[in-house]
Amino acid sequence: MLVIAIDGPAGAGKSTVGRALAERLGLQYLDTGAMYRAMTFAVQQRGIPEGDLAEVAAVAPDVVIELDPVTGTVLVDGVDATRQIRSREVTAAVSQIAANQAVRTELVGRQRAWVAERGGAVVEGRDIGSVVFPDAPLKLFITASPRIRAERRVAEIGGDVDEVEASIIERDRKDSTREASPLTELDDAVTVDTSGMSVDE
Numbered sequence: 001m002l003v004i005a006i007d008g009p010a011g012a013g014k015s016t017v018g019r020a021l022a023e024r025l026g027l028q029y030l031d032t033g034a035m036y037r038a039m040t041f042a043v044q045q046r047g048i049p050e051g052d053l054a055e056v057a058a059v060a061p062d063v064v065i066e067l068d069p070v071t072g073t074v075l076v077d078g079v080d081a082t083r084q085i086r087s088r089e090v091t092a093a094v095s096q097i098a099a100n101q102a103v104r105t106e107l108v109g110r111q112r113a114w115v116a117e118r119g120g121a122v123v124e125g126r127d128i129g130s131v132v133f134p135d136a137p138l139k140l141f142i143t144a145s146p147r148i149r150a151e152r153r154v155a156e157i158g159g160d161v162d163e164v165e166a167s168i169i170e171r172d173r174k175d176s177t178r179e180a181s182p183l184t185e186l187d188d189a190v191t192v193d194t195s196g197m198s199v200d201e
C-alpha cells in the first residue's frame with residue numbers, strides 16, 4: 001500500500017501539489033482537512049456549541065461524511081456541503097473541533113479505512129506523517145510564509161490581505177500548539193517551502 005503523507009500549515013499549497021501528485025502517480029487523493037470541516041459543519045447544523053467536548057464527541061460517530069476524490073464533492077449526512085465547509089463560519093470553528101481528541105480518533109479510523117480500501121493514496125492534513133500513517137515511505141512538509149499564503153488565498157477568493165494573514169497565523173498557532181496531534185515538522189519529512197515557487201516547481 002503506497003501512502004504519501006503531506007502535512008503543513010493552511011494555504012501552503014498542499015492540496016494543489018497533492019492533487020497533481022496523485023494524478024501523476026495514479027493514486028487516489030484524500031483531503032483530511034475536508035473531513036474536519038465536514039464534522040464542524042455537522043456540529044453547527046445540529047446546534048451544538050463547538051466547545052461542548054462531550055456533546056461533540058457523542059455525535060461524531062453518527063456524522064456521515066462522503067468525499068468524492070475526483071469531483072471534490074463533500075456530502076455531509078447525505079447533503080452536498082462542498083461550498084459550506086469552506087465558509088467563514090466553518091473556517092473560524094474548525095480548529096476547535098480538530099482539537100477534540102474524540103473527533104480525531106473517529107476521523108483517523110475513517111481515514112485509515114478509506115486509504116486501505118483503495119490500496120493507497122496521497123493523504124493531506126496536519127498529522128498524517130505523525131499519527132495517521134507514521135510508516136509512509138514519503139512524508140512531505142509543505143510550507144510557505146504567512147504573507148505568501150494570505151496573498152494566494154486573496155487571489156483565489158478575495159478579501160483583505162492583512163486580515164487573511166492574521167487569521168492564517170491564528171489558525172496555525174491553534175493547530176500547532178494544541179495537545180491532540182499538533183502540526184509539527186517531522187525529522188523524517190522532506191520540507192518544501194513553496195514561497196517563491198510555481199506549482200510545477
Ligand code: DC
Pocket residue numbers: 010011032033034036037094095098099124125126127128171175
Ligand atoms: O487543511 P484545512 O485548512 O482544510 O484544514 C482545516 C482544519 O482542520 C485545520 O485548521 C486543522 C484541521 N486538520 C487537522 O487538525 N488534522 C488534519 N489531518 C487535517 C486538518
